[in-house]
Amino acid sequence: MKLWDDVTKAASDAASKAAKKTSELTASAKLRYKLHTEQTRLSVIYEKIGRLYYDSIKSGIDNTAKIAELTAEVEAVNAEIARCTAKLAEMKRKRVCPACNAEIDKDSVFCPRCGTKQPTSTESKE
Numbered sequence: 001m002k003l004w005d006d007v008t009k010a011a012s013d014a015a016s017k018a019a020k021k022t023s024e025l026t027a028s029a030k031l032r033y034k035l036h037t038e039q040t041r042l043s044v045i046y047e048k049i050g051r052l053y054y055d056s057i058k059s060g061i062d063n064t065a066k067i068a069e070l071t072a073e074v075e076a077v078n079a080e081i082a083r084c085t086a087k088l089a090e091m092k093r094k095r096v097c098p099a100c101n102a103e104i105d106k107d108s109v110f111c112p113r114c115g116t117k118q119p120t121s122t123e124s125k126e
């Protein structure tokens with residue numbers, strides 16, 4: 001029954017590899033969806049800021065406080081976008097250049113797009 005055991009084990013290994021790959025794809029799809037949602041949210045906030053600014057110029061309403069509030073929201077959404085982008089790159093064994101946001105090799109010392117020296121792993125954990 002050695003052969004049968006080997007066949008069973010091979011099938012089981014293949015199934016667990018497939019399951020792992022599937023869960024990686026699911027996690028990656030979820031992240032890409034989240035990224036898309038955050039980018040849409042960002043566009044909506046920018047549109048609101050534009051409308052508030054337009055209203056304040058057009059009719060003299062002071063919208064400074066509302067615009068400042070939305071500016072803080074932009075910062076939060078941008079941070080979430082950066083987090084998702086970095087996580088997606090990490091799943092592909094890549095990293096994101098902190099200067100130009102290009103997805104580059106994890107071991108790159110300099111960014112091939114903008115030339116920025118990449119932080120070492122100890123520097124990036126500050």
Ligand SMILES: [Zn+2]
Nearest residue numbers: 097100111114
């Ligand atoms: Zn770069």
